[in-house]
Amino acid sequence: MELSIQLPQHFKEQTVRELLEQEWLVPRKVRHFLRTRKNVSINGETALFHFPVKSGDVITLQFEPEDYPTPKILLGNNSNVDVLFEDEQLIILNKPIGMKTHPNQPDEQDTLLNHLAAYLAPKNQTPYVVHRLDKETSGAILFAKNPFVLPILGRLLESKQIYRRYQAIVSGHLNESLTIRKRIGRDRHDRRKRVVDERRGDIAVTHVDIASYAKKTNQTTLYCILETGRTHQIRVHLASIGYPIIGDPLYHPKPSGRLMLHAYELHLIHPFSKEQIKVITEHSLW
Template structure:
């Protein structure tokens, strides 16, 4: 597996060791494999970890496939992929409501990961899941296209450096902005559901910004600080404003054809180009 990266104009001269260790924060095991296998060249010339690299240099990484296990995906339908942003290392797609992020069984072929595998196959590339959206939720969904960038995107997500904004339409008159900090845990009675559990639940933070409101329903933005399963859905139901069309947390769900929750914006710093990416999946719900 070969991956090429051209260092951006903002890159100050550093050793290759410093770039991989201190700036990119590549995992120690990956750095070790690259060093031992002589798996990187600079401007098509063999490189040592102590040589200096700078803006404009082209780095080529050769990774051994056996060192990076990959769960083979059945190919889905590439026509289901609407790319919002794409480069050699990552892709953000606009996931439709009703499609799972990835398969749970080998025979599944209709998830977003399956469709993306078919979309990338002609270029000899593969999708790697970075985060998930609920099946019923639509919007911006991030995938890595190489095992090189996958741990870096995972770290950005863990350190809350990937900002995600959601559109939602909720029941009732939600008239003011607020931050919800209720802990979320598993339901003992329904394995599909999550509940507010202040004693044993996980810390969760959702910021709510009201866009418009009437007596019957409200349009809001939600921003996540944490990424718990069903977090937005559980938090909004807990304050008495469940999302329209939510079959798990809203008793009136059948009156709306879909869950009214859409990931409309993602913001992150690209690990390799240092560019700030603001990716929007619009118009979304309105």
């Protein structure tokens, strides 16, 4: 695998070592091989690790197959792939309702990851999961197209630099915007579920904005912004304050129809070009 990346404007001058270790999070073992094989070049010239890099420089990295072993993913059907954004490093898809993000068993091949693998196979690229959406949730989801960019996108996610806004429709009249700060942990009685667990749960923060209220159906439409990304976070948080999402098979006392939760919007700053990527799905819940 060979990658060539041009450093963006206003890039802080630093050494090749600093770039690989601190900016691009290249694992120590891989950095060692890049150095000993002399597989780093700047503007076409072989570079040592103490060489400086600056804005406009083109950094080329040559990896061997053992540096990043390719995971085995069964190929699905590329017609199930709805691309919202794509470049050489990452891809954002519109996930349909009722489809799992990734396999849980090695013989599965009807998940979004399988279908994306089929889409990328002609390009000799392999997808990697950055974050996931529940099977019942639709909307924008981000994947890496190579293992090199995966930890960088993971860092952006952990440091809250990837903005995700969801649409939801809940039962009841929620009449004010609020922030829900409740720790979430596993339900000891049902392995499928999560619960609010202030003692042992993980920190979870969801910002909720009101869009509208329908008196006839007694339903409120909401926008939810994730500050953290716990499993079932929006679903558990809204149910915990008495406003379960319509159609939720796990947390609504009387579920009917589809889960009314949709990943409507996703923003991030591209890890290499530093350009803003802003994706809004064409389809929405209202």
